Amino acid sequence: MPEQIDILDLGKKILNLIERYNPNEAEVYLNYKRYTNVTIKSGEFSEASSTSDLGFGVRVIIGKKLGFAYSNKIDDETIEAVIKNAISAAKASKDDEKWKSLPLPKEDSKVEDLYDPNIANLSSEKIVEMAGEAYNSMKNVDHRVIPIWGGASSIVSHNAILNTHGIEKFDKHTVVFVGLATIAKDGDKVTPYTSEFEIDRKLNVNPKRVGEEVAKRSIELLKGVKAETGEYDVILAQDALISLWNFTFLESVKADFVQSGRSHFADKIGEVIASDKLSVLDDGTYPAGIRSSHFDDEGVPSQKKYIIEKGVLKTFLYDNYTAKIEDRESTGNGIRSQAAVGTMETYMLLPKPEVTNIVIEPGKISKDDLIAEIKNGFLVWDVQGAHSSNPESGEVSVVATPCFKIENGEITGAVYGMMLSGNMYEMMKKVKDIANNVRKSETFIAPWVSFSNIKMISK
Amino acid sequence: MIDILEKGLDYAKEIGVQFADLRGEKRQTTLIDTRNGNVESVNQGIEGGVAIRVLADGMWGFASISKIDYATLRDAIDSAFRMAKVASKMKMQPVELAEVKPVDDKVKIKPDIDPRDVSIEEKIGILMTLNDKLYEFDDVKSCIISYADIVAAQYYFNTDGTRIEQDKIYVWSRISATARKGDIVATAREEVGSNRGFKIWKIRTPESVAELMGKRLMNQLKAKAPKGGAFPAVLGPEVVGVFTHEAFGHLAEADLAVSGAVTLSKIGQKIASDVVTIADDGTIEGGFGSYKYDDEGVPAQKTILVNKGYITSLLYDREHAMKLKRILEKMAPSLIDTFNLKPTGNARAENIRVSPIIRMRNTYIEPGDSSFEELLEGIKFGYYLKAFRGGQANLNGTFQVGIQEAYEIVNGEIGEPVRNASISGNTLETLLKVDAVGKDFELSVGRCGKGQTAFIGDGGPHIRVKEILIGGT
Numbered sequence: 001m002p003e004q005i006d007i008l009d010l011g012k013k014i015l016n017l018i019e020r021y022n023p024n025e026a027e028v029y030l031n032y033k034r035y036t037n038v039t040i041k042s043g044e045f046s047e048a049s050s051t052s053d054l055g056f057g058v059r060v061i062i063g064k065k066l067g068f069a070y071s072n073k074i075d076d077e078t079i080e081a082v083i084k085n086a087i088s089a090a091k092a093s094k095d096d097e098k099w100k101s102l103p104l105p106k107e108d109s110k111v112e113d114l115y116d117p118n119i120a121n122l123s124s125e126k127i128v129e130m131a132g133e134a135y136n137s138m139k140n141v142d143h144r145v146i147p148i149w150g151g152a153s154s155i156v157s158h159n160a161i162l163n164t165h166g167i168e169k170f171d172k173h174t175v176v177f178v179g180l181a182t183i184a185k186d187g188d189k190v191t192p193y194t195s196e197f198e199i200d201r202k203l204n205v206n207p208k209r210v211g212e213e214v215a216k217r218s219i220e221l222l223k224g225v226k227a228e229t230g231e232y233d234v235i236l237a238q239d240a241l242i243s244l245w246n247f248t249f250l251e252s253v254k255a256d257f258v259q260s261g262r263s264h265f266a267d268k269i270g271e272v273i274a275s276d277k278l279s280v281l282d283d284g285t286y287p288a289g290i291r292s293s294h295f296d297d298e299g300v301p302s303q304k305k306y307i308i309e310k311g312v313l314k315t316f317l318y319d320n321y322t323a324k325i326e327d328r329e330s331t332g333n334g335i336r337s338q339a340a341v342g343t344m345e346t347y348m349l350l351p352k353p354e355v356t357n358i359v360i361e362p363g364k365i366s367k368d369d370l371i372a373e374i375k376n377g378f379l380v381w382d383v384q385g386a387h388s389s390n391p392e393s394g395e396v397s398v399v400a401t402p403c404f405k406i407e408n409g410e411i412t413g414a415v416y417g418m419m420l421s422g423n424m425y426e427m428m429k430k431v432k433d434i435a436n437n438v439r440k441s442e443t444f445i446a447p448w449v450s451f452s453n454i455k456m457i458s459k
Numbered sequence: 460m461i462d463i464l465e466k467g468l469d470y471a472k473e474i475g476v477q478f479a480d481l482r483g484e485k486r487q488t489t490l491i492d493t494r495n496g497n498v499e500s501v502n503q504g505i506e507g508g509v510a511i512r513v514l515a516d517g518m519w520g521f522a523s524i525s526k527i528d529y530a531t532l533r534d535a536i537d538s539a540f541r542m543a544k545v546a547s548k549m550k551m552q553p554v555e556l557a558e559v560k561p562v563d564d565k566v567k568i569k570p571d572i573d574p575r576d577v578s579i580e581e582k583i584g585i586l587m588t589l590n591d592k593l594y595e596f597d598d599v600k601s602c603i604i605s606y607a608d609i610v611a612a613q614y615y616f617n618t619d620g621t622r623i624e625q626d627k628i629y630v631w632s633r634i635s636a637t638a639r640k641g642d643i644v645a646t647a648r649e650e651v652g653s654n655r656g657f658k659i660w661k662i663r664t665p666e667s668v669a670e671l672m673g674k675r676l677m678n679q680l681k682a683k684a685p686k687g688g689a690f691p692a693v694l695g696p697e698v699v700g701v702f703t704h705e706a707f708g709h710l711a712e713a714d715l716a717v718s719g720a721v722t723l724s725k726i727g728q729k730i731a732s733d734v735v736t737i738a739d740d741g742t743i744e745g746g747f748g749s750y751k752y753d754d755e756g757v758p759a760q761k762t763i764l765v766n767k768g769y770i771t772s773l774l775y776d777r778e779h780a781m782k783l784k785r786i787l788e789k790m791a792p793s794l795i796d797t798f799n800l801k802p803t804g805n806a807r808a809e810n811i812r813v814s815p816i817i818r819m820r821n822t823y824i825e826p827g828d829s830s831f832e833e834l835l836e837g838i839k840f841g842y843y844l845k846a847f848r849g850g851q852a853n854l855n856g857t858f859q860v861g862i863q864e865a866y867e868i869v870n871g872e873i874g875e876p877v878r879n880a881s882i883s884g885n886t887l888e889t890l891l892k893v894d895a896v897g898k899d900f901e902l903s904v905g906r907c908g909k910g911q912t913a914f915i916g917d918g919g920p921h922i923r924v925k926e927i928l929i930g931g932t
Contacts, residue, residue, distance in 0.1 A: 038546055042718040045549040048542035049521035050535075051812055053508075071505040072525040078505060085503035092579035094498045128546045135549070148718055183719060190719060190855070260494070260601070340492055340605035341631065342912035343809055350500050385851065388861065392644075 005054065007032055008170040010074065011162045014056060018083050019164065023090070025061040025102045027163040029297065029336070030054070031347045036124055037153035038131040040180065043146050045135075048128065055347035058086040061102070064095040070348045100324035102298070105166045109301040109332075113288035118203040119174035120156045127152045130178050130207045137211025138180060144222075145215040148193050150180035152207065159297070167299040175290060176200055178207045184218035191221035192401045192416065194381060195239075199441060201288040217381075217402065225405050225413030227458050233377035233432055234420070234454040235370060235406075242358070242444040243386040244396055248424040251391035253307055254353040255322035262392050264425055268313050275431035276311040277363070278449075284332050284356035290442045291356040298334040298351045305331055319353045332356070360446035363434030367448050370435040372409035378456060379404040379411065380420060394425035400456070419457040427451050460485075460527060464509070464616045467532045471513060472618055474540055478514040478556060480617035482754060483527070484811050487575065491582055491606040496590050501579055510811040511535050515543040517553020523812050557780035557802050559757050561620035566751045568626040570656030574608035577657050582606060585665050589634060592669030596677060598638040606632045608657070621756035629914055630657050631904070634668060638676040645679035645878070647672040647863055648848060652747045652904035652914065675846065675864050682878035685865070689926045691841035692882070693834050693868065696901035698844045698860065700917030703737060704822045704907065705850040706858035706886040711739070711764050712805075712817045713779035717786065721856040721887065722770065726787070727794045729768045731890035734827050737765040739774055741804055741820035747904040748820035748915040755815060757804040765890075772799035776806035776817050809911035819907060821916035827896030834895055834923045841868040842877065842929055852886065859883040881930045889927060897921035
């Protein structure tokens with residue numbers, strides 16, 4: 001699919017064709033994506049791929065009925081069929097009494113570093129080279145380290161969004177990724193797996209660091225130590241905290257969850273819900289943030305807002321639909337990412353309230369000082385089983401892995417199979433300290449955070 | 460489509476690939492989401508494209524396109540070829556493919572009822588009936604339903620000479636409901652699915668699904684928490700299915716086995732008690748994971764993974780059948796003649812944007828000869844675990860399965876209902892503790908996630924386990 005296709009022009013053509021049917025409102029979303037990827041699997045380079053896709057989704061509103069249809073075939077006959085499908089879907093649907101309207105046009109947010117021509121023009125040779133550098137750096141640290149998955153990739157994505165209220169927007173994005181997940185094997189001993197990656201909007205990733213870091217950690221995981229059940233000071237590294245938050249706190253601040261009456265925080269705006277050390281933003285404008293954009297997936301300008309400011313709950317995350325139910329403005333969180341079944345492309349999906357970049361304001365101390373502050377506790381790198389958490393109550397019960405024991409301010413070894421159990425909404429009140437080692441992932445820009453009195457259960 | 464694919468294969472041979480395959484697809488999808496009686500979305504999709512896989516210099520290259528014409532296809536073949544060549548410099552062990560006999564076949568499905576012939580109004584009506592019937596039970600607080608139907612025409616052509624056209628139909632729904640009474644929250648989940656057409660809704664009527672789920676919720680509201688600890692247990696077919704799939708099936712996938720799953724060191728050995736025979740079967744009539752050919756053109760078949768306690772095969776695609784053979788040549792040459800190393804037809808791709816990987820089909824324990832009463836007999840105190848709520852397993856062989864419907868067993872009789880139980884343990888240890896297998900058999904509908912989503916079936920008879928770790932949540 002040539003990148004020269006002007007998807008905004010194509011969008012205008014489709015919107016014009018829809019208007020002949022006189023729906024009350026209509027919207028066209030288009031996405032072009034080129035994905036180049038080198039995969040490492042089961043210890044080996046396994047596949048190199050280059051895929052491209054262009055598709056569009058049409059939302060029409062007839063009275064208070066909504067219909068949606070999509071395709072990745074771009075020809076006159078299919079476009080006509082998709083429009084008819086959207087209209088027939090709307091006609092067959094039931095009235096949505098809460099429906100007010102699609103978004104009205106507003107000026108875009110100014111956001112830096114969303115597109116880097118160096119990524120768009122990255123050769124497949126260079127991507128293979130990046131994965132190779134990560135792999136070789138890993139092997140140079142220690143031959144006992146084996147990659148389970150990983151690789152390097154680049155994504156170039158073009159979005160356009162148009163609606164009958166005059167929204168007409170176009171944006172280009174790039175993303176580059178390099179990462180490895182590894183185990184270490186020594187005789188019969190096999191460590192739990194651990195991963196390291198870098199992801200950015202600019203060609204600014206360091207494969208060598210990724211390979212060395214993950215290898216060193218895998219080797220550290222070979223040294224097992226015992227631990228007792230009890231309450232401890234616990235540091236949650238970024239992967240652990242975002243996993244737990246995704247299935248608890250962040251679910252509970254999405255407006256659709258709040259409006260369905262299930263959120264623990266429903267009536268707590270303006271109240272203290274966390275330690276005053278904790279400030280959390282959802283920032284769709286963060287420079288070079290992976291989920292940053294000039295506008296969200298329904299054309300609303302991206303925004304930066306505190307969810308928690310110094311422990312106080314400030315706002316929920318709204319898309320256009322949930323915002324209008326409360327007669328307020330969308331917070332720019334209308335994102336096309338939630339598929340009911342299987343893997344679906346953005347153009348196949350309707351926007352729903354979803355996080356952009358979750359940012360934790362960093363503290364002043366280094367990660368080593370954060371560890372040094374702990375007399376008896378754990379550093380939890382990641383967790384397994386977070387999806388079994390209860391977003392309504394905040395209860396979590398997960399396996400902490402990888403997990404390191406901290407004694408007198410120093411890491412003494414790895415602990416296997418330790419469970420972390422408790423209530424996330426109580427834990428958030430027990431923040432001990434926040435480090436300054438900010439790291440960026442797909443939805444999370446944050447440092448390590450330590451918590452007091454966390455229940456850890458040894459097997 | 461056919462002409463373009465033929466020309467594409469000619470071109471691939473011309474530029475000197477070792478092997479290439481092309482998967483063309485045209486697909487129509489209808490998706491409906493409802494929440495508490497409101498229709499949240501009605502979505503109709505039309506998709507198409509071609510997946511291109513090329514083997515060059517021992518490395519896989521892949522590309523996919525949504526515009527189906529020869530010029531676009533040729534460019535994509537070039538791109539996949541170049542990707543493979545570039546990456547092959549990093550390849551340590553070149554990919555080899557196990558031989559399979561080329562196939563020329565057209566698989567036409569005559570749907571019992573074509574979902575495209577059913578109006579959206581009627582589909583919404585069924586979901587609304589289910590919703591309304593469920594709300595007739597007291598204390599039901601939410602009901603979320605996702606419905607999907609997919610009709611696809613698929614083409615698989617490769618440079619070995621295989622030419623397959625194959626239709627696929629899926630009608631699927633997931634229903635999640637919660638009930639609340641005071642502080643007690645009960646949840647129930649159910650899936651309905653068929654790969655033959657829309658008639659499934661006449662068999663599993665919305666009324667009967669609502670009845671099943673409503674009763675399950677009501678039972679849980681009055682249920683008590685389980686005692687934690689190791690107890691004898693009888694597992695119902697649904698729980699046997701998810702245990703067999705999650706705890707054992709994934710370990711038997713050859714790609715995971717070579718990544719370090721515990722099965723690799725157990726090949727040919729006894730890993731379960733004598734009464735346990737486990738199969739992964741792509742040929743069961745009506746099984747949600749059944750199909751005639753996989754996405755490498757290999758015929759689906761019944762693969763016995765464990766025969767009377769002994770592990771006899773893993774699940775393979777063409778690459779991993781060969782890879783495992785090479786490993787056994789070094790590790791245990793004596794097993795090469797007895798252990799199955801032929802491709803089993805388990806290569807499946809979710810769509811044309813990805814390459815096929817090893818996936819299960821219908822995975823189950825074979826029925827034995829005990830009646831349900833015989834299984835309960837002699838259990839002084841234990842648990843009957845009837846329906847599951849989710850499960851997961853690790854490569855090291857540990858598993859955890861959440862249970863949404865369970866009962867105490869007291870002196871060989873079914874007793875009071877139990878809420879929020881879970882079972883966990885080591886898969887192989889648990890398989891060795893199975894001491895009786897029922898003569899009944901049931902297969903359920905499910906989905907499996909492994910980076911890609913696949914529709915699968917799983918099940919078995921009732922089985923008895925001497926001892927299993929029961930936990931609350």
